[in-house]
Amino acid sequence: MAQRVLIVGAGPGGLATAMLLAKAGLEVTVFESQGQVGGRTSAIEGDGYRFDLGPTFFLYPQVLEEIFAEVGRDLHREVPMTRLDPQYRLSFGAGGELLCRSDVEQMVAEISKLAPADAPEFRRFMAYNRVKLEKFAPCLQTPFLGWSDLMQGRLLAVLPYLKPWKSLHAELASHFRDPRLQLAFTFQSKYLGMSPFECPSLFSILSFLEYEHGIWHPTGGCNALTRGMARVATELGATIRLREPVKQILFEGRRAVGVRTDQGEFRADAVVVNADFGYAMTTLVPNALRRRWTDEAIAAKRFSCSTFMLYLGVEGRCEQLQHHNIHIAAQYRQNLEDIEKRHVLTEDPSFYVENPCRTDPSMAPPGHSALYVLVPVSHQHPNIDWQKERARYRQVALRQLAKLGLADIEKRIRFERIVTPADWESKVGIYRGATFNLAHNLGQMLHLRPRNRFEDFDRMYLVGGGTHPGSGLPVIFESARISSRLLLEDLHRRRD
Secondary structure, three states: OOOEEEEEOOOHHHHHHHHHHHHOOOEEEEEOOOOOOOHHHOEEEEOOEEEEOOOOOEEOOHHHHHHHHHOOOOHHHHOOEEEOOOOEEEEEOOOOEEEEOOOHHHHHHHHHHHOHHHOOHHHHHHHHHHHHHHHHHHHHOOOOOOHHHHHOHHHHHHHHHHOOOOEHHHHHHOOOOOHHHHHHOOHHHHHHOOOOOOOEHHHHHHHHHHHHHOEEEEOOOOHHHHHHHHHHHHHOOOEEEOOOOOOEEEEEOOEEEEEEEOOEEEEOOEEEEOOOHHHHHHHHOOHHHOOOOOHHHHHOOOEOOEEEEEEEEEEOOOOOOOOEEEEEOOOHHHHHHHHHHHOOOOOOOOEEEEOHHHOOHHHOOOOEEEEEEEEEEOOOOOOOOHHHHHHHHHHHHHHHHHHHOOOOHHHHEEEEEEEOHHHHHHHHOOHHHOOOOEOOOHHHOHHHOOOOEOOOOEOEEEOOOOOOOOOOHHHHHHHHHHHHHHHHHHOOOOOO
């Protein structure tokens, strides 16, 4: 009789796990509370417009390519995608802009227009981070289940590159003198929901990955990835039950043995949790059962920022925009401190706009555009009442769009959806609305993060941004590989 595994959540990590475990011969059932797969990587659709709910940047496709290959599929056949060039346009409140190109020499030429003296350093930055990633990659592919794992040779090899005393911004300041370039290669820390002035210097590999391996647009948006993964998982034998939220994880002693939904109880040999970690622990597992990760311990952890979102279907094409557009506020550091320390709203915030129709016209009706607008804000905090601020901050966001040449945007809107941190928490099930999960400071990485083989219970495994290696699609897919491997070892199954 096939061994059975239940997966809580059909996000990218849960779906990758379903693919791997189904291919290994296990009976896999995925429970998803929403009416579509994807979790934060699902879609919003209406009136012919289509938007990604969450991630729009797809970086480093190699990990997902390998997962598809492992189950006998070709990622690019299953999910067609385009490598972007230019990758994005950066505009600076302090003055100037930078068109970020995927070719190193073209990028050197673009930097020369903004800061000529710094342009040659880009080649050295790439060479240094190429070695750093080569040294650190094995650590991203390995579980860290305790202090002893810190002594393994692969981690010791990367120690000279970790520089735990140095922030990401300080690391980039050692490469580039122009403050705008320092921000151009550190704003990627927002992928982790962190300030570059506090994010560890290790994460200079994020901007390196963009230029080394490209930024990709899956046709139909990033949700096309999770829809393709769900299709493949189902073809491999997995069952995906939509609109069936898990209400409780079941235990016998210290062992996870199943889940309960409104449809009944389901028993299994192992349970994989892909739901948001803080939300899942505080709602699906009784506090009295948990040892390390109690409600009190989770509340004391540091969480990432959140996002204020506008999804705008607009009449007309926005040719003044690139596919990806990032505006960095003149008072960038103050903006970040408003988000992470003061927990107040900034009146001149940095923001990001995706204009996917420049690459993929299928995202909107002919002659129209589907604009995705993201403003980083604090996670849920008593200082901000989103019932009061929702409409006002919409006007702040629309006013900011004028900085990208969209002063007339409001009268062209034909479809609109707003998502606030309160919505992320109440409607999507994200603890405190912290869209990037637990922060990635040194005290919440490796074995100090909730572990892939979850330490509080037997036969419970974690995948997603709340466990090792962390947030972002490539490392979420890596968490699926790590946890699947541990689960199969524990069930004495061999993975080819």
